[in-house]
Amino acid sequence: MEKNCYAIELKGITKHFGPVLANDSIDLGLQRGEILALLGENGSGKTTLMNMLSGIYLPDAGEILADGHPISIRSPKDAFAHGIGMIHQHYKLVNVFTAAENIVLGMEQEKKLDIKQTNARVREICQRYGFEIDPEKKVYDMSVSEKQTLEIVKVLYRGAEILILDEPTAVLTPQETDRLFAVLRNMRSDNKAIVIITHKLNEVMAISDKVAVLRKGKYIGTIPTAETNPQALTDMMVGRAVSLNIDRPWNDQQTERLLVRDLSCYDHEHVKKLDGVSFTAMGGEILGVAGIAGSGQKELLEAIAGLCPIAGGSILYKSPAGGQEELVGMSPMQIRKKGISLAFIPEDRLGMGLVGSMGMTGNMMLRSWRKGSGPFVKRKEPKALANKVLQDLEVVTPGIEFPVRKLSGGNVQKVLVGREIASSPSVLMTAYAVRGLDINTSYTIYNLMTEQKMKGAAVIFVGEDLDVLLELCDRILVLCGGKLSGIVDARRATKEEIGLLMTSVGGKEEA
Amino acid sequence: MKTLDTVVLLLIAAITYGTPLLYGTLGEVLTERSGNLNLGVEGILFMGGAFGLGGVYYCEKLLGTPSGIAAIAIALLCAFLAGALASLIFSFITTTLRANQNVTGLALAIFGTGVGQFAGEMMRVRAGGYVTVSNELKAVFTSSPFPQFMKDIPYVGQLLFGNSHFFYIGVILAVLMHLFLKKTRKGLYLRAVGENPATADAAGISVTRYKYLATIIGGGISAIGGVVYIVTTAGCTWNNEGLSGVGWLAVALVIFCLWRPLSALWGSVLFGALMILYMRLQLSFIPTELYKILPYVVTVVVLILSSLRNNKEKQPPEGLGLAYFREDR
């Protein structure tokens, strides 16, 4: 075999989803002992392309070569047979199985089911690359980073030579990310070929040897990482010069809006999700909320919105017009009836913020359906609002009665945000507001947040990308295991500082 | 001593009445483990009963009285095929055509009870009267596989060794199913499909094949319950009155036994007892007709209690009732 032969090469790969062209004749090559970053905006077709390598989708046209020979990958099984293993963004694990049981899924070559032997091999792999995992632990007891480790071990167990990681750092702390990168470098020296799908530029710079850029389903080019810089990559990714800076004006008319004291909540299984959290959210500022996934961010927002049963503490709302209300114990309806304009953009847009089967009008009604006397709903106002949102935020839809579920992710979010800011909120809470959106829409959302801040709303912004939090927010509140770990000034804090706060309360290194 | 006799007799009767439930439940356990919620068990039982009886009846009529084992095999096979066919329809509509499982199951319940009654009555019309098998066969169906001296052991003899062949086959089936789910690779894969089809798919397991096979085999096993009812407790004649409701109880019993085949064993005996308590343990202050609804009342209580439990190990398969399409996005 020639030395510079590609481990995997894609030629002219094309994939349609209905009328949408997800991948348009893409060529890509990957060598052993190399980490390739696949860079592109959300919706640029990165995951689709890699899913064709792992056998989840079938290409409409084009060919795949392994070590110079054409191969066909028609199912995940074929992918394994060619040594390709993919770590999906949404982990593919069975919750009620142990780590070892998850690992042996789909392993056809071993006839007998021998969990003990599997356990031993898992431990061996862990030692080799520097992982830590308990093969007998059930997945539902695992933390996010443990689950990711399990996914990687699973792929290595099958003897994968080519690893594809889809946005692996999205849910990790900076420290965990460093640990992951260390493991990836170990694997690179073990002569494995690695693809990391990402849209985070600093990670591309930190880990990759080469970077391939996709834009709107098209292949733009591949360049060695050493010869490029974040600004050049962004321009390649978006197709024109983009300013990476988020505008952050200072609102000097800040007033106390929400006084949260000793707030505690339990989830349905009586696990404490929020533990004595105290802070003050100011009108006229963006308060960022950072933390590892599942540290209580969701519960914090839902508690304020009256959607999560509260075990103790108080949430005092100070109206801009003067006067105050205790929100604890109030239902969302009662909060609204008090005239408190509380907007909430939840993480699960279609599952919680919107009614997927209804059109924009029906969704605008979600905030106003009770208005007016009599048993019937009024459609006139929501319809007008739908048209306004459609125009103001440039929502792309066949019509305002077209089911929002069938819209693209960015448009879905615009409908939701449009409705929530229409009520000129005094408190605006958002959870992962830009997840899955392209750069343009993301910046639209950032600007809307800042606009609301300048109008005097208290904006609470739960985010996962620390770079964005540091650029957008005025202050950042860090949660760790349901506890308040610290509040930092976003203009002065560093990522490492926040990362430390995310993993241990108060930011002290664990002994 | 008298109470002990009563208890033993009650238990034996409970086993007799519980055996159809056992098959119904075991089959549905297998089906639900694959993530398919087949609510059509009622219809499947009807079809199994009618076709199982029909198979034995026509076999005897055309070929003469078969030997004991052959008769049992024919009954099992005919019922199994009928149930497998019904479940094939269900699988096709829900797995391939991705229709709502709840409604498809209800449709199967209507269709299956219709087919069962239709076939049962057609046989009666064709024969111009009662359809039943010879007394020899009736005796075979209710007989036990064990020798007389074992049955003569005081008290436990009849209880342990005096039940019908079908009960023992059901016990073996439950144990086999338990071992399959817990100890084998295919069983592990099947559970993975039911818990999280996307994961199973990504691991290279054919979700469609597992769903189809589990549902079809499960449906076949459930259908055996129908014929067992007809040939053991209904005296080998078509009786849709007595069979009605058994399938639904089986679906409820699956929840009760936490999707575990071994728990189905005692669960079905318990429900068998509830079904015949009104005959064996008459209480003057409860009218018979009200006594008969006992199993349904208990089921309601069981449903309520099971909705209160909150243990991660005691939940239905995560993917239960949901359609899976790989390219959903």
Next chain:
Amino acid sequence: MEEAIKSPLLRLEKRGSNSLKPVYVWMIRLGSILFALLLGSIAILLAGSDPIEAYGTMLKGAVGTAEFRQQTVKKAVPLLGCALAIAPCFKMRFWNIGAEGQITAGALAATFVVRLLASKFEGNTPSLPLLLMMALAAMLLGGLWALIPGFFKARWNTNETLFTLMMNYIIIGVVAWLQAGPWEARQGRIAQFPRLAWLPKVEGVHCGWIIVLVLVFLVHIYMRHSKQGYEIAVIGDSLRTAQYAGMHVGRIMMRTMFLSGAISGLVGFMLCSGATNTLSKDIAGGVGFTSITVAWLSQLNAFAMVAISLLLGVLTKGADTLQTVMNVPAAISDIIIGLLLFCMLGCEFFINYRLILRKKPGKGGTVK
């Protein structure tokens, strides 16, 4: 490693914004009904009859004479009423299959009122106050009977499918007891109602048909234009969204179940007062189940339910005739109804997905 790269012969694709034209949608649905009837003819063939003759007999038996037509309508009325009752529940994704029991509960309450109060009234013609009281009692008990599973679903998320179903057997058991015990008149039957408890007839059929037609409009308006209907639609789409919007999900669930049970109870009143003039444990006679079919086949559209319930009315009435004339068991109607449901459920797939045949053999490239 030299293998041909093939894409599969048949691929599927979800239809997104390029949905099928409504004309094609309805053509597919109509086609599936015809296909179901075609499959049904296999069963008729197996029974040794000529399908064309059998379907002809069914049609004649259902609409051949004015009397037959009246009987067909009489069968369609409870189906329609019950489908209207079920629709809000199904819209809410609450699988209420307890209509059978809710009908029975309604009939039981109506009968109770008759037994209690009929002697207080005089005359031999239908008495409006008595009928109103019967209807009210029927709606109340039917609603309460549905409220029980609704309560547990709302409170603890108890499986409503099986719960509502078990409630059927329980109330039917209660009626069986009354019929054979406390309320027995002779030979295990309950006495016929006095004439003043009979629903008057209009055009040869008890006036229940007018009531259900009014209900069609009411339910349509309720589901499409009322605040409560909006709440139901939101809950059916996503429970979390409903909570987020400040809806009291549990309360709405219970309210909807009560309403549904009340309409079913009203159907029960119509059946005992208008059709059989007495109560028996078979009063619902499968209407509660068949109406699920009606509701689903009409995609929860109240007006489509009128057509579908008439179609099923023709089928069941026709099947009765078929049994007497050609000796084909009446269960044939259940078989055809089941097949109809199968085909209608299956055909939605062809509406929502697009099948793509491989364009040209070898496209996608065969190499080496």
